[in-house]
Amino acid sequence: MESARELSFKDVRIGPGFWGDRQGLVAEAVVPYQWKALNDEIPGAAPSHAVENLRIAAGLSSGEFHGFQFQDSDVAKWIEAASYAIAALAAAGRRDPELERAMDGAIELVGAAQQSDGYIQSYYSVAAKGKRWTDLEWGHELYCGGHLIEAAVAHFQATLSRKFLDIMLRYVDCVDAAFGIEEGKRRGYDGHPEIELALFKLYRVTRDERHLRLARYFVDERGRKPCYFDAERERLGTGKRHRMLELDYFQAQAPLREQRTAEGHAVRGAYLYCAMADYVREGCDPGLRGALSAIWENATGRRMYVTGAMGSQAYAERHSIDFDLPSDTAYAETCASIGLVMWAWRMLLVDPDSRYAEVLERALYNGVLSGMSADGKRFFYVNPLEVRPAVDRARQDHEHVRSRRFEWFGCACCPPNIARLVGSIGGYAYAFDEASVWVHNYVAGSASFPAGSGNLILAVETDYPWEGLVRIRVESGEGVERALRLRVPEWSLGPGRGFSLRLNGEIVPAPSMERGYAVLARAWRPGDLVELELDMRARLLYSRPELGEAIGLACVQRGPFILCAEEADNGPGLHRLELDPSSAIAVAREDYGFGPSLRAEIGGRRVILPPPGAPLYGTEPPAYEPCRVKLIPYFQWANRDDGEMRVWFRTM
Numbered sequence: 064m065e066s067a068r069e070l071s072f073k074d075v076r077i078g079p080g081f082w083g084d085r086q087g088l089v090a091e092a093v094v095p096y097q098w099k100a101l102n103d104e105i106p107g108a109a110p111s112h113a114v115e116n117l118r119i120a121a122g123l124s125s126g127e128f129h130g131f132q133f134q135d136s137d138v139a140k141w142i143e144a145a146s147y148a149i150a151a152l153a154a155a156g157r158r159d160p161e162l163e164r165a166m167d168g169a170i171e172l173v174g175a176a177q178q179s180d181g182y183i184q185s186y187y188s189v190a191a192k193g194k195r196w197t198d199l200e201w202g203h204e205l206y207c208g209g210h211l212i213e214a215a216v217a218h219f220q221a222t223l224s225r226k227f228l229d230i231m232l233r234y235v236d237c238v239d240a241a242f243g244i245e246e247g248k249r250r251g252y253d254g255h256p257e258i259e260l261a262l263f264k265l266y267r268v269t270r271d272e273r274h275l276r277l278a279r280y281f282v283d284e285r286g287r288k289p290c291y292f293d294a295e296r297e298r299l300g301t302g303k304r305h306r307m308l309e310l311d312y313f314q315a316q317a318p319l320r321e322q323r324t325a326e327g328h329a330v331r332g333a334y335l336y337c338a339m340a341d342y343v344r345e346g347c348d349p350g351l352r353g354a355l356s357a358i359w360e361n362a363t364g365r366r367m368y369v370t371g372a373m374g375s376q377a378y379a380e381r382h383s384i385d386f387d388l389p390s391d392t393a394y395a396e397t398c399a400s401i402g403l404v405m406w407a408w409r410m411l412l413v414d415p416d417s418r419y420a421e422v423l424e425r426a427l428y429n430g431v432l433s434g435m436s437a438d439g440k441r442f443f444y445v446n447p448l449e450v451r452p453a454v455d456r457a458r459q460d461h462e463h464v465r466s467r468r469f470e471w472f473g474c475a476c477c478p479p480n481i482a483r484l485v486g487s488i489g490g491y492a493y494a495f496d497e498a499s500v501w502v503h504n505y506v507a508g509s510a511s512f513p514a515g516s517g518n519l520i521l522a523v524e525t526d527y528p529w530e531g532l533v534r535i536r537v538e539s540g541e542g543v544e545r546a547l548r549l550r551v552p553e554w555s556l557g558p559g560r561g562f563s564l565r566l567n568g569e570i571v572p573a574p575s576m577e578r579g580y581a582v583l584a585r586a587w588r589p590g591d592l593v594e595l596e597l598d599m600r601a602r603l604l605y606s607r608p609e610l611g612e613a614i615g616l617a618c619v620q621r622g623p624f625i626l627c628a629e630e631a632d633n634g635p636g637l638h639r640l641e642l643d644p645s646s647a648i649a650v651a652r653e654d655y656g657f658g659p660s661l662r663a664e665i666g667g668r669r670v671i672l673p674p675p676g677a678p679l680y681g682t683e684p685p686a687y688e689p690c691r692v693k694l695i696p697y698f699q700w701a702n703r704d705d706g707e708m709r710v711w712f713r714t715m
């Protein structure tokens with residue numbers, strides 16, 4: 064099948080609403096805050112030193128390198144997020160000169176830190192001089208380079224300035240000269256995938272075949288026997304690996320065409336699978352496509368939380384085995400959910416089937432957004448589905464779990480990653496080809512699709528995902544013939560549920576459905592109005608029985624949101640609550656003081672605490688009292704007083 068084309072974030076204007084609010088927050092609060100964090104100007108936050116490292120590498124400051132080898136990537140992701148913020152402001156006819164100055168300064172700093180042959184990474188320029196490309200397993204050189212390339216592409220698209228792109232083209236020349244199958248080049252690849260997807264992205268801007276060849280090389284080479292990393296370890300004399308950090312941690316246990324399951328470090332995996340999807344999209348490689356589909360089925364069918372989080376194991380931040388998804392010790396890194404959104408999006412472009420959009424939505428509205436506080440100044444790295452703060456403080460195996468978001472992290476991959484995803488969210492809503500326009504995600508604003516010599520412009524009015532009504536008006540595109548394909552989420556379908564579709568006020572009886580999309584094909588006229596009304600009634604979700612952590616339990620979903628209970632609404636001891644599946648779930652809009660939200664209530668019961676002297680174990684069954692269980696969207700937890708949180712509940 065022909066791949067669909069994505070609509071650039073530049074062709075999507077985001078209006079007021081759920082995403083408009085968040086993009087505004089990112090542009091006005093998150094991006095400026097993160098620039099301060101990267102410059103170590105947030106009192107009490109973990110130091111970053113990321114900007115200072117580049118200054119030292121550029122010879123503008125003296126001192127020592129601090130932080131991880133991949134500290135440059137935080138600056139890269141920040142420039143990418145700043146580029147989207149500046150584009151969004153420009154689309155609204157606004158500018159932020161201070162932000163522009165900071166972004167230009169950051170780009171100039173990266174340029175100044177670049178070595179004469181194009182190489183960039185402050186760690187190897189300052190702390191490990193002369194050791195370039197010697198530790199690909201852990202050095203993160205190409206990982207940082209990949210993020211800088213992504214940032215340069217975003218900056219070019221946002222501003223049309225080639226300043227940063229040209230810096231990164233020289234970098235890619237340096238990488239191209241060092242890596243490949245040709246005589247005299249290294250046949251290595253980075254321990255942390257990222258450069259692969261970045262090179263595919265670059266290729267779509269430059270159409271330079273060398274960039275495509277290099278991207279393919281990195282995908283093809285990974286996992287080839289004998290393994291490059293093994294030979295490297297021998298040279299370095301680093302000895303045996305920990306069993307959790309074997310080759311599968313790097314997705315290098317076998318050539319990618321032979322892999323069938325999602326293994327190893329969850330973020331690395333997601334970024335790599337993005338590149339595999341890009342490869343399929345560009346090259347139609349049948350061998351890779353089978354592997355990609357199998358890994359997708361495994362990752363999303365057996366190794367994904369109900370919140371769209373992945374990587375259940377804290378140690379090595381990695382996938383466990385099938386159906387091993389503990390709620391309370393979950394690692395569930397924000398970046399892994401971001402990676403899943405990016406991966407699902409690429410799958411959707413290769414094969415426009417709503418099954419991929421369902422996963423994208425699950426991850427986006429739950430596991431990703433939970434990573435950031437409502438004010439945009441605090442962040443979760445780890446996104447558990449059950450929290451008891453006292454337990455987390457007491458237990459070694461909960462050390463990674465927190466009930467409060469952090470101001471910053473020593474390893475700060477997640478905060479700027481959310482900023483760049485939210486900033487570019489318009490790019491994850493639409494796709495098109497000669498015959499169709501797909502609306503995968505409902506975002507208030509407008510979108511402009513190339514159509515012949517003109518454009519088909521759609522204006523979208525919606526309060527999605529708070530409400531289920533989406534109104535799409537054709538603004539221009541007289542006579543443009545396209546099948547408009549509107550995603551009808553899986554949660555809006557099924558027994559007793561449904562959706563309605565109207566065209567110019569007339570109900571469309573039994574609309575044609577293809578692969579999860581309601582299809583309206585016609586020659587469009589300005590003023591045409593399509594109204595889609597989704598079924599937002601909350602419902603209970605159950606897991607497959609193999610998932611031991613959730614067997615016999617249920618959680619509540621409302622629209623795309625997975626809901627959770629917090630101590631702030633239900634008191635302590637959330638584990639004593641049970642839901643009544645026969646109870647109607649009442650949902651109302653609510654403002655708890657941190658922006659728009661909702662309150663759901665379901666009938667249930669609570670186990671009554673016995674008197675203090677009761678034996679620890681006894682023959683008396685528990686006694687119950689009826690109660691109403693109050694729930695809020697999972698992504699908004701921990702914006703109020705510190706306390707317990709829980710997603711899964713026993714049912715009566």
Ligand SMILES: [Zn+2]
Binds near residue numbers: 396398475476477478
């Ligand atoms: Zn992260």
